[in-house]
Structures are given as C-alpha cells and as structure tokens.
Amino acid sequence: MLKKHKLAISFLWIMILILLPAPLVYLLAKNLVDTKENVIIYGLGVLAYFWWLVSVYLSTRPKWIEKEIGLPQMYLFHGVLGIFSLAFAMAHKLLAFSIDETIKDVGNWALYLALFSILYAIFFLSGWVVDRFPITKNIKNKCQFVLKHQVSVWIHRLNFVIIGLIWLHVHLIGRITSIRSFIILFDLYTIVILAKYIQYKFIETHLEKYHGQLVENHPLDKETQKIVIRLGKKVAPYKAGDIFFLRFKKNAAISQEAHPFSVSSAPSYSRKQVQFTIQRLGDYTKKISEVPLGSQVYLEGPFGMLDEIVQFSIQKKQSVVLYGLGSGIAPLLSLALEYGNSCSMHVIWSIHQDATPYYHQEFLKLQEENSRFQYDVKKSRYTLEDLTSIIDKSEIEHAKFIIVGSASVVLKVESNLKKLGVTKKQIVDERLTM
Numbered sequence: 001m002l003k004k005h006k007l008a009i010s011f012l013w014i015m016i017l018i019l020l021p022a023p024l025v026y027l028l029a030k031n032l033v034d035t036k037e038n039v040i041i042y043g044l045g046v047l048a049y050f051w052w053l054v055s056v057y058l059s060t061r062p063k064w065i066e067k068e069i070g071l072p073q074m075y076l077f078h079g080v081l082g083i084f085s086l087a088f089a090m091a092h093k094l095l096a097f098s099i100d101e102t103i104k105d106v107g108n109w110a111l112y113l114a115l116f117s118i119l120y121a122i123f124f125l126s127g128w129v130v131d132r133f134p135i136t137k138n139i140k141n142k143c144q145f146v147l148k149h150q151v152s153v154w155i156h157r158l159n160f161v162i163i164g165l166i167w168l169h170v171h172l173i174g175r176i177t178s179i180r181s182f183i184i185l186f187d188l189y190t191i192v193i194l195a196k197y198i199q200y201k202f203i204e205t206h207l208e209k210y211h212g213q214l215v216e217n218h219p220l221d222k223e224t225q226k227i228v229i230r231l232g233k234k235v236a237p238y239k240a241g242d243i244f245f246l247r248f249k250k251n252a253a254i255s256q257e258a259h260p261f262s263v264s265s266a267p268s269y270s271r272k273q274v275q276f277t278i279q280r281l282g283d284y285t286k287k288i289s290e291v292p293l294g295s296q297v298y299l300e301g302p303f304g305m306l307d308e309i310v311q312f313s314i315q316k317k318q319s320v321v322l323y324g325l326g327s328g329i330a331p332l333l334s335l336a337l338e339y340g341n342s343c344s345m346h347v348i349w350s351i352h353q354d355a356t357p358y359y360h361q362e363f364l365k366l367q368e369e370n371s372r373f374q375y376d377v378k379k380s381r382y383t384l385e386d387l388t389s390i391i392d393k394s395e396i397e398h399a400k401f402i403i404v405g406s407a408s409v410v411l412k413v414e415s416n417l418k419k420l421g422v423t424k425k426q427i428v429d430e431r432l433t434m
Helices: 002-019 022-031 036-058 063-069 071-095 101-124 134-143 149-156 158-171 180-206 285-290 306-315 326-339 360-369 384-390 393-398 407-420
Strands: 211-221 224-231 243-248 259-262 273-279 296-303 320-325 345-351 373-379 400-406 427-432
Touching: 002 036, 002 063, 002 071, 022 036, 022 180, 036 071, 036 158, 036 180, 063 071, 071 101, 101 149, 101 158, 149 158, 158 180, 211 273, 211 285, 224 285, 224 296, 243 273, 259 273, 259 326, 273 285, 273 326, 306 320, 306 326, 306 400, 306 427, 320 326, 320 407, 326 345, 326 360, 326 400, 326 427, 345 360, 360 373, 384 407, 400 407, 407 427
Parallel strands: 320 345, 320 400, 345 373, 400 427
Antiparallel strands: 211 224, 211 296, 224 273, 243 259, 243 296
16 A cells, blocks of 8 residues: 555656646747747746646645545645745746836735745644644734634635736736737637636535534534534545545634544444544634534545555554554544454543543444453553553564654654664654644
8 A cells, every 4th residue: 555655646746747747848948039048937837827726736635646646645745846846936027038117026925925825824724844843833822812713714725826926927918929729829828727716615515415403412522523414325435544624614612714624433333424533723713613403514525544554464463553642543443443443453542630531431332242352541641651651563673653642742853762772764744723
C-alpha cells in the first residue's frame, strides 16, 4: 500500500508540474516571435497561472485524487502549488519588460494579491508555521477574535480575483492573443477549472446523495459535543475513521461553511447513522450545540485512508497503536470499534486535566472482550518515561502508530516516539490544525 501511495503522489506531481502545462508552454514557445530569454520569462508566467488554477481545483477536494493520495497530501499539494506559483510569478515580474502601463498594473495587482493570499493562508489557514512556533500560535489566537474563520474563507476567495486579473493581463498582450492555439487552450483551462468549482460549490450541494438529518446533539463534557446524523439513502457509505465535511443548511444558529469532522462510530454497527465527537473551541464549533434536532445536514465525503492503513496492518499481522490527544480520539474510537477484535491493538488516550474520558467504558469493554486489546488513558500528556512503561519493545519495533490530535502536540508525541526507537515509516498522523 505504501509503495502504491508513493507512486500516486509522484505521478501526480509529474502530471501537474510538467505534463498538463506542457501544451501551453509548447504552443507559446513555438509561436511567439521573441528572444529565447523572453520566451522563458513568458513561460514562467504561464506556469504560475496554470499552477494557481490547479490549486483552486484541488480546493474542491476531487475524490479521484483523494482516493489515491489522501486528504492531507492533497492539502499539501494545494499549499505547495500556491507557493510555486507565487515564486514563478515573482520571477516573471522581475525579469519581464513592458512599456504598457495597464498591462504592468494589472499584473502587479494580481501579484500583490497573490502574495497577501499566500502569506495569510500560511499563517491563518495552515499549520506550517503555528504548529512549530508557539509564539506565532499565540498571535494567531489573539487575531482570531477579529479574523474569524468566515473572514478567512472570504480572504482565501481572493484566488478568483487573482485569476481574473491574470487572465486580463494575458489578454491585454496583443502578441500573446494573436497566437490563437495558445489563447484557446489558455481559456479552455480557465473555463474548465472555474466550471468545476461552480459545480462543486453551487450544484453538488443540492444533490440527494449529500443529505442527512441531525437526530442527536448533546454534550459529553463541558467542551465536547456528540452529534449523530441519520444518513440519506444515497449518501456514500463511510469507513472507520473517515472524515466528512458538514454544513448545516439554512440554519441561523451556525455558519454555512462546511467544516471537517472525523466519524467516531463504526460502520459495521450502523450504516444508517454516523456519529461525530466535536470539541467546542473555534467560532464555528462553539455553536454546534445550538443546532436543533431535525436540522438538515450536507455531508461532503467521506474522505480518509485510516481504515485502509489498519486493514493493511491486519493483513501483515502487524499490531496497531492508536494514540489519541483529546477529541482526537474520535476516529480512533471508530477504528477500535471496527477492528478491536481483529488484531493486536493498543489505544493510548491523553486528555486534559479537567476533561472527562467520555469513551472510557467503550474502551474498557473492548479490553475485556479481546486479550490482545490494551487500553491506557491519562489526564495530562504522556512523558517519555510514561511511554516507556506502557509501550512494549515489540510495538516499538513493529507496530503501526496512528496519532490524531492538535497538530503542535502531535509533533511532540512523534518526537518522543522516535526517541523510543519508533521509525518514521511506522507513524501515520492526522493533525487537527484548524
């Protein structure tokens, strides 16, 4: 499975970076009458624009890509392509020359907006910086009183203003628009990507296969909410540990943006309903408790590869260690309920001092039913010494570790596990950044 996963990632990079933009670059280079250096400079701009388009396409979470590489890798592609695009656009600006002020101004506006969009996304919409530097996380938390998630989403939609400005920038260059084959393909790429986004945003949400109904909504403790959704007849079946993006339709109590949550129920227990365990921390999740029963829910998904990873480990007769941090236990409960009696499994759950171990009885029951099932829970983080006492040598050498929780803490846990001797290839994580 790992080899297939790496192959899919490599092929996708080759396709996006080289194969798909190659016809555009070729048509430009073949037909543009200019010096070799200037053709290369124009090519940099073309590549920057194409990668920006693909980044927007990836924001629609296409299932055919997610199925091969997983949601975290797809988000990585989305972010890295934005940075590549900005770097090439910057090089294009610094090296290109034009006497037409309008062409220059439109291009500059697009570049400055792209720079702002990328920097904002890196700081507020990803964990690339805040997960590794505590001071930046404190700054982000203070800013969130003003820059709530809904504001961030609208700022991220500047991508479409940027696309419009770049499209106009290119169409204002007479020597480029005179190359009919290039401009037709250029416009075709633009139309296809934007049409896909419109379909995703305004058409697919109304399809019956994405609908469900809220049938249970109650607190598990003072910071955690449990909700249960009855799935519509055509909703795609989910697997253990999967993720759905939820949106409560036409509900004044909560934002209309879709947010990702991991399932905490096991599909073999009930395929007609799905359960989610949600920590009430952000401006969106704090209002989950206000959503009334009977509310209609839009479910996008399911996404995820955790089920496949556990199944692969079972086939290899490899033990599985599920390490949950706070509400990160949600998908791990789903996996434990589904496979706890099928393999050697060890659940480690670290919770806050004031928190309630709300799934304690479920794990104890699994431990009673299966002699190969081990369960450890602690109110506070496990130290390196703690982990040494509960993780045995066989697990350190051979087990598959799946870690889910707050991104910054996940990184610390992985560091401790590596100090114990667990290798990088044994570790899979799901980081709850936002």
